[in-house]
Amino acid sequence: MIIKSISLNNIRSYASPKPIQLTTGVTLFEGDIGSGKSTILSAVEFALFGLGEIDGPYLLRHGAHTGSVLLAFEVNGKEYKVYRSLERKRTNISQKEGYIVEDGVRTDYSVTEMKIRILEILNFNEIPRPKTSSLIYRYAIFTPQEMMKEVLFQPVERRLETLRRAFEIEDQITLPLVQRLQAEIPLIQKALQEKLELVEENKERCKRLSDDLSEIATAEKLPVCSLHPVL
Numbered sequence: 001m002i003i004k005s006i007s008l009n010n011i012r013s014y015a016s017p018k019p020i021q022l023t024t025g026v027t028l029f030e031g032d033i034g035s036g037k038s039t040i041l042s043a044v045e046f047a048l049f050g051l052g053e054i055d056g057p058y059l060l061r062h063g064a065h066t067g068s069v070l071l072a073f074e075v076n077g078k079e080y081k082v083y084r085s086l087e088r089k090r091t092n093i094s095q096k097e098g099y100i101v102e103d104g105v106r107t108d109y110s111v112t113e114m115k116i117r118i119l120e121i122l123n124f125n126e127i128p129r130p131k132t133s134s135l136i137y138r139y140a141i142f143t144p145q146e147m148m149k150e151v152l153f154q155p156v157e158r159r160l161e162t163l164r165r166a167f168e169i170e171d172q173i174t175l176p177l178v179q180r181l182q183a184e185i186p187l188i189q190k191a192l193q194e195k196l197e198l199v200e201e202n203k204e205r206c207k208r209l210s211d212d213l214s215e216i217a218t219a220e221k222l223p224v225c226s227l228h229p230v231l
Contacts, residue, residue: 001122002074003044010067011059012039017068041142045133047071047082048118050111052133056093060086075121078102082118 005021008014013036020040029037046054047069060067068085081101086093099108100117109117115128124136 004072004074004079006040006043006047006072007068007070008039008043009069010061010064011043011069012036012061014039014043015061015064017070019070019072043069044071045137045142047084048122049115049133049137050084051095052129053138054133056086056095060088060093064088075123080121082114084114 002024003022005019007017007019009017013034029040031037042054042059045052046059048071051059065088066085068083071082073080073082082098083100084098085096087096095111097108097110098114099106100114100121101107112128119126119128119134124134126135129135
């Protein structure tokens with residue numbers, strides 16, 4: 001994903017929707033503490049995935065009734081625009097329905113539907129979770145400093161579990177195994193069928209041999225010994 005521009009309207013210290021243009025390559029945000037560097041990164045995350053772990057009152061500018069983020073980006077040479085907004089109702093701040101522009105066509109989405117579509121566009125192989133943004137984005141692309149400390153100080157087992165979930169390691173291991181087993185099942189079924197047919201043929205041969213021995217024993221007046229197939 002290559003970010004082209006982002007417009008913030010009433011998002012924390014950004015009151016004007018004037019777009020911030022980004023050039024191709026590495027972009028460095030420089031400024032004092034509280035100047036709005038982290039706000040830009042949080043706004044990018046909000047535009048893509050909605051509030052999730054981001055608190056509505058944290059994003060919406062103090063005293064503003066509405067706020068919005070418009071993010072323009074490129075994936076595999078295809079350009080997209082994503083729009084999400086916030087609305088204050090008394091003491092509650094909630095996100096509203098947004099839209100995505102693909103190939104010049106705008107499509108409106110609900111909050112959940114939009115997250116699903118964004119995950120598809122970014123090719124993030126994860127299950128949408130309503131109360132989180134994206135595990136891959138959170139731990140592989142943008143991890144706030146306070147959350148990085150939380151990960152580092154977790155017990156080893158929990159930290160490994162977090163990384164497995166973020167990078168979908170279980171899926172990367174399990175999916176090829178399942179695919180290989182699915183491909184082998186018809187071969188196993190065929191081999192078992194062939195063995196079953198062979199067992200039936202041997203049973204028929206044993207029956208014929210037993211009948212032949214019975215006839216010979218009767219003719220020669222010998223004791224009859226029946227043959228029973230061993231399975």
